[in-house]
Amino acid sequence: MHLKRLCGLVACGLILAQPVSAQEFDRTGWFADLEQMRDVMSHSYANLEWAASERQSLKTAWDTAYAAVGAATDDASARTALTRFASSFADGHVSVRWPAATAQTGGAGPASPCAGLAPGGAGDRQGAFPGMPGFEPIPGDDSAILAAGFVTVDGKRFGVLRIPAFGQFAFPEICNGIAAERGIGNDCDDACVEALEREGHAAFVAIATRQLRALSARRPDALIVDLARNGGGDDSSEAIARMVTRRPLRSARVGMMRTPAWTAKLDSDIEELTAMRPNLAAADRATVDGLIAQMRAARDETRTPCDRSPMWRGEPVSCSQLVETGLSATGWINGHDADQVRGKPWEGLTFSLVSYPYEAGIWDGPLYVVVDQGSASSAEQFASVLRDNDAAVIIGAPSFGAGCGHWLGGEPVRLNHSGGEFSMPDCVRYRADGANEVGGIVPDVLIPLRNNDTRQQRTARMRAALARLTPARP
Numbered sequence: 496m497h498l499k500r501l502c503g504l505v506a507c508g509l510i511l512a513q514p515v516s517a518q519e520f521d522r523t524g525w526f527a528d529l530e531q532m533r534d535v536m537s538h539s540y541a542n543l544e545w546a547a548s549e550r551q552s553l554k555t556a557w558d559t560a561y562a563a564v565g566a567a568t569d570d571a572s573a574r575t576a577l578t579r580f581a582s583s584f585a586d587g588h589v590s591v592r593w594p595a596a597t598a599q600t601g602g603a604g605p606a607s608p609c610a611g612l613a614p615g616g617a618g619d620r621q622g623a624f625p626g627m628p629g630f631e632p633i634p635g636d637d638s639a640i641l642a643a644g645f646v647t648v649d650g651k652r653f654g655v656l657r658i659p660a661f662g663q664f665a666f667p668e669i670c671n672g673i674a675a676e677r678g679i680g681n682d683c684d685d686a687c688v689e690a691l692e693r694e695g696h697a698a699f700v701a702i703a704t705r706q707l708r709a710l711s712a713r714r715p716d717a718l719i720v721d722l723a724r725n726g727g728g729d730d731s732s733e734a735i736a737r738m739v740t741r742r743p744l745r746s747a748r749v750g751m752m753r754t755p756a757w758t759a760k761l762d763s764d765i766e767e768l769t770a771m772r773p774n775l776a777a778a779d780r781a782t783v784d785g786l787i788a789q790m791r792a793a794r795d796e797t798r799t800p801c802d803r804s805p806m807w808r809g810e811p812v813s814c815s816q817l818v819e820t821g822l823s824a825t826g827w828i829n830g831h832d833a834d835q836v837r838g839k840p841w842e843g844l845t846f847s848l849v850s851y852p853y854e855a856g857i858w859d860g861p862l863y864v865v866v867d868q869g870s871a872s873s874a875e876q877f878a879s880v881l882r883d884n885d886a887a888v889i890i891g892a893p894s895f896g897a898g899c900g901h902w903l904g905g906e907p908v909r910l911n912h913s914g915g916e917f918s919m920p921d922c923v924r925y926r927a928d929g930a931n932e933v934g935g936i937v938p939d940v941l942i943p944l945r946n947n948d949t950r951q952q953r954t955a956r957m958r959a960a961l962a963r964l965t966p967a968r969p
Contacts, residue, residue: 524912525564525573532577532591532917533557535908537803539754540919541899544815545931546584547806554809556583570913577915586933587727587871587897588905588920593913608683609670612692617665622657622721626954633709640666640699643706645715648961653863654715656706658735661728661873663695669702670695696731696850703735707857717861717966720877723891723944723953727872727900733825734851736877740886741856746824747880747932749899750817750923751793753800756903757818757921761794764844771840783841786827793820817923824876824899824924861966862887865957866936867944871895876924878936883927890940890960898933899924940964 536543547553560583563576574593581591621642624630632644642657663669673679673694679687710718720739737744751757768787772780801814823829828836828846836846843849864878864887875894881887899922907916924932942960944953 520567520569520573521912522564522567522573525567525570525577526561528910528912528915529560529564529577529580531908531910532580533807534804535917536919537807538800538816539752539756539908539921540589541750541752541817541921541923542584542586542589542931542933543803543806544817545923545933546586549931549934550585551583552809553806556580557807559583574913574915577910577913581917585896586920587895588900588918590918591910592907592916592918594915607671607674607681608679608688608691609667609674612688612695613664613667613670615665615667616726617659618726619724620657620659622655622659622723623950623953623957624655624657624719624721626950627958633706637702637705640669640702641706643710645710645713646961648958651717651961651964651966652715653961653966654710654713654718655721656703656710656718656739657721658703658874658877659725661725661730661732661735661877663692663699663731665728666699669698673698693850696729697852699731700734700851700853703731703738704854704857707738711858715860717863717964718858719863719865720887721865722870722874722878723865723867724869725871725874726869726895727874727897729873730825730847731851732873732877733830733880734848734853736880736886737830737848737855738853739858739862740881740884741859742884742886744830744880744884744886746830747876747883747924747926748819749822749824749902750819750925751797751822751902752921753797753816753818754921757797758794760903761790761797765790765794767844768841775840779839782835782839786841786845789821789827793818793822796820819925824880830880863964864889865891866894866938867892868895868946870936871897872900875932875936879924879926879932882936882939888940889936889938890964891938891942892944893938894936896933896935898931 560576560580563579564573567573567576577591581589624646625632627646630644630646632638644655646653646655670691673691679691718739733746765787768783772783775783796818801812801816803812803816805812821827826845826847830848833846833848836842864881866874866878866889871894875897878889882889900920902922905918907918910917926932940960942956944956
């Protein structure tokens with residue numbers, strides 16, 4: 496069993512295709528849905544305490560939403576009220592999706608296994624740099640997925656790697672190519688899908704590896720990793736971060752929730768590790784015993800919930816629904832300790848990067864990472880782990896602020912009246928200074944990038960910024 500979780504592309508979401516019957520407007524039902532959202536957030540929303548202290552008064556948010564539902568005259572305006580309530584938290588992993596107005600008809604036959612593994616969503620694959628005068632692209636099929644090349648500004652030669660999203664899921668051609676090569680059709684069973692997923696992870700990291708080797712071979716003065724408008728993805732962000740530096744990277748601490756879902760996850764992991772013990776050598780058994788002890792301590796904490804409901808009334812609470820233990824963004828084994836787990840039976844259970852075979856330190860020179868307001872989730876994870884370990888300089892505009900997403904899979908809550916699907920994050924990633932990553936990444940070098948900039952404007956702003964940079968080894 497491998498440690499898996501979804502970080503998700505912030506812009507992605509499932510639009511559920513379920514019929515909605517015509518009926519009279521039921522305000523009471525919509526009030527019940529709003530109250531359900533509030534109660535679920537009190538119990539399960541990882542960033543609720545941050546939102547209350549850093550973003551907005553929860554009482555004001557609740558009063559505003561309640562008034563909006565009270566003023567609604569039909570289902571559409573009630574849906575808008577609940578959508579705005581979710582959006583008021585400005586958290587890329589908080590969303591409510593509504594059932595489609597009509598059911599989709601069947602008859603198309605079984606879906607391709609790649610439709611679920613790689614729905615797409617990579618967005619702008621080229622970024623701003625190819626528009627710069629004298630940009631030299633690296634040719635080849637790999638550049639269709641992760642574009643790369645060189646640009647010289649005021650005598651400084653920069654290598655550029657564009658990552659529009661992290662993970663194979665954003666690039667259907669990766670999975671489709673593997674399926675075609677293996678002769679896999681629509682009858683792919685669960686084991687087949689797992690194998691496709693595993694090969695897809697490896698293939699995506701391999702593309703990044705080849706592009707970084709090609710860039711490093713020509714020895715530019717600095718490397719730029721362009722994450723502008725990268726909405727996130729998966730844990731390949733942690734793997735690729737280790738490919739662009741030789742500095743050991745300590746991954747972010749992760750906070751979990753005092754919820755039955757976390758308790759069940761920890762119970763399951765403890766059971767698996769305990770079953771491994773009899774067959775281990777003494778030294779390995781001691782390591783596993785240490786992991787089990789950490790998990791049991793965390794599990795016991797998750798069994799004691801904190802009542803955060805007074806926060807919606809503007810009242811303080813004396814507890815936290817978050818549990819901080821030894822869990823990190825790469826699992827119970829932190830990324831800088833990877834060597835102690837490689838090849839061990841518990842590797843997949845405790846170290847997420849086992850799914851992304853990577854070569855550390857392909858690049859070992861000055862490093863810049865570009866972020867902007869469209870950079871979120873795994874893109875923020877990539878930028879923060881490099882910055883917090885003093886391995887990169889962040890340039891651009893403040894990031895979106897999505898932080899940790901769905902460690903346990905992100906199963907949404909169905910709203911009882913409307914059938915809407917309400918999603919929220921179940922984990923928190925902490926920066927080195929203790930800040931919640933959902934607050935966003937503030938660059939070291941600010942560039943006035945705007946969401947409505949044309950490509951020409953972005954290119955000009957980036958070129959002006961590069962002229963001011965003086966590459967130095969981190």
